[in-house]
Amino acid sequence: MSSSLVSLTTLLPDTAAVSTDDVLHIAGHALPALAEQYGTPLYIFDRATIVHACQRYFQAFERYYRASAVRILYASKAYLSPLVARIIAEQGMGLDIVSGGELTVAQRAGFPMERISFHGNNKSTAELKLALQLGVGRIILDNWSELERLTHLADELGQRPAVLLRVAPGVETDTHRYLQTGHAASKFGFPLQNGEAKTAILRILGEGKLHLVGLHAHSGTMLRETRPYEECLVHLLSLAKAIYDETQWWPEEVSPGGGWGIDTPDQLGTPGLDQLAQALQHQMQVMLASISNGTLPAPTLILEPGRSIVARAGVALYRIGALKATPAGTTYLFVDGGMADNIRPALYHALYTALPVEHISVPGSVDYCVSGRYCESGDMLIDNVRLPAMREGELLLLPLAGAYCLPMASNYNLVPRPGVLLVEKGRVQVMERRETYDDILVRYQES
Numbered sequence: 524m525s526s527s528l529v530s531l532t533t534l535l536p537d538t539a540a541v542s543t544d545d546v547l548h549i550a551g552h553a554l555p556a557l558a559e560q561y562g563t564p565l566y567i568f569d570r571a572t573i574v575h576a577c578q579r580y581f582q583a584f585e586r587y588y589r590a591s592a593v594r595i596l597y598a599s600k601a602y603l604s605p606l607v608a609r610i611i612a613e614q615g616m617g618l619d620i621v622s623g624g625e626l627t628v629a630q631r632a633g634f635p636m637e638r639i640s641f642h643g644n645n646k647s648t649a650e651l652k653l654a655l656q657l658g659v660g661r662i663i664l665d666n667w668s669e670l671e672r673l674t675h676l677a678d679e680l681g682q683r684p685a686v687l688l689r690v691a692p693g694v695e696t697d698t699h700r701y702l703q704t705g706h707a708a709s710k711f712g713f714p715l716q717n718g719e720a721k722t723a724i725l726r727i728l729g730e731g732k733l734h735l736v737g738l739h740a741h742s743g744t745m746l747r748e749t750r751p752y753e754e755c756l757v758h759l760l761s762l763a764k765a766i767y768d769e770t771q772w773w774p775e776e777v778s779p780g781g782g783w784g785i786d787t788p789d790q791l792g793t794p795g796l797d798q799l800a801q802a803l804q805h806q807m808q809v810m811l812a813s814i815s816n817g818t819l820p821a822p823t824l825i826l827e828p829g830r831s832i833v834a835r836a837g838v839a840l841y842r843i844g845a846l847k848a849t850p851a852g853t854t855y856l857f858v859d860g861g862m863a864d865n866i867r868p869a870l871y872h873a874l875y876t877a878l879p880v881e882h883i884s885v886p887g888s889v890d891y892c893v894s895g896r897y898c899e900s901g902d903m904l905i906d907n908v909r910l911p912a913m914r915e916g917e918l919l920l921l922p923l924a925g926a927y928c929l930p931m932a933s934n935y936n937l938v939p940r941p942g943v944l945l946v947e948k949g950r951v952q953v954m955e956r957r958e959t960y961d962d963i964l965v966r967y968q969e970s
């Protein structure tokens with residue numbers, strides 16, 4: 524592997540390799556050949572990297588927990604397709620979904636419904652009904668309106684669905700404001716501090732129409748420290764103890780959510796999952812000892828990783844169109860995708876890097892601003908990256924494109940969405956076919 528690639532290995536899929544003619548391959552497939560055959564922009568997911576990421580979760584957590592004492596659900600909002608859902612199912616994970624659309628994809632994949640948890644702060648009655656009809660395993664209650672509607676629906680359908688109550692725990696995280704979800708003013712969950720979470724639990728238990736199996740909190744995403752998870756556990760178990768003292772109810776399950784971070788070009792050295800597993804196990808034991816002298820059993824721990832399962836598995840492959848040097852000194856390198864397939868730089872100022880796909884070992888010599896094709900000044904994928912001198916028609920690869928790029932994609936400027944491949948050794952599967960103009964036109968109703 525070349526030296527420029529060595530420094531990027533932590534950002535690239537596990538199977539990335541450079542051939543003797545200096546061309547980047549993933550799972551043994553030369554990227555220029557894939558671009559030629561399937562067109563660009565092209566998103567490519569490496570199956571092995573997804574599988575390894577799932578295995579790393581089990582390995583880390585099963586060092587500190589009995590296998591039955593921890594359940595890992597993949598947060599499908601990070602990226603979902605029927606093929607990915609099948610990989611997740613094969614790995615023995617559950618699925619965290621947030622919409623009827625994600626539920627439908629899971630259903631298409633034959634994902635075991637009992638392993639699905641349905642999240643969301645504004646699930647429609649139709650979505651709740653679909654979830655009950657399909658038999659999803661858990662519904663995570665977010666607010667009073669949903670609590671009422673679900674109770675009513677359950678009555679109507681003669682079911683007693685299993686639910687967790689999502690709590691807004693008042694836990695702060697050190698991430699972009701849009702990546703925080705557990706602070707006191709969060710739009711997600713029942714507030715803890717003003718007693719609403721407790722009131723909601725007492726109401727569910729009093730009515731007995733929903734089966735309350737546990738408590739949930741999610742403090743944010745892109746976390747690189749265990750503190751917010753530990754604080755969530757402390758809050759959830761303290762709340763549970765207050766309820767226990769009044770009702771003898773104790774959670775079977777407790778979840779501090781997902782959100783574990785990944786290495787990014789600006790920040791390498793994300794702590795290993797072992798650290799998270801150990802911290803959570805330790806905090807659970809400390810809390811149980813302090814609130815009950817160890818007499819109350821440890822609830823099953825539920826984790827919901829998304830980004831840390833798929834981000835590194837996916838890369839975005841673009842073809843360079845025009846280059847433009849401005850009098851102000853910026854050299855633009857225009858690619859055939861941009862903010863409509865990756866809104867993250869514009870929305871969160873997320874930092875990406877890029878590398879050429881051919882002549883990969885040639886050292887960087889020019890500073891480029893990688894800009895998309897969209898009619899928007901903010902359509903900048905990378906403000907500044909040093910690359911070898913690039914030419915029109917060459918390919919450019921963005922690592923870490925597996926999470927939250929395609930799921931947030933749009934048809935801005937009515938540009939069709941990219942094609943998506945799943946690759947493994949000796950096999951290429953089209954996971955999503957490239958959109959066509961007909962796909963766009965079909966939406967318009969002509970009178």
Ligand SMILES: Cc1ncc(COP(=O)(O)O)c(C=O)c1O
Pocket residue numbers: 598601619642704741743744745780781782783827828829830831
């Ligand atoms: C409730 C919940 N669980 C899990 C996740 C997954 O987060 P991540 O992809 O950062 O692991 C999110 C997203 O922030 C979330 O809101």
Ligand SMILES: N[C@@H](CCCC[NH3+])C(=O)O
Pocket residue numbers: 600702704744867926927928
């Ligand atoms: N979509 C976000 C994170 C939000 C995750 C869901 N609460 C991202 O790209 O990082």
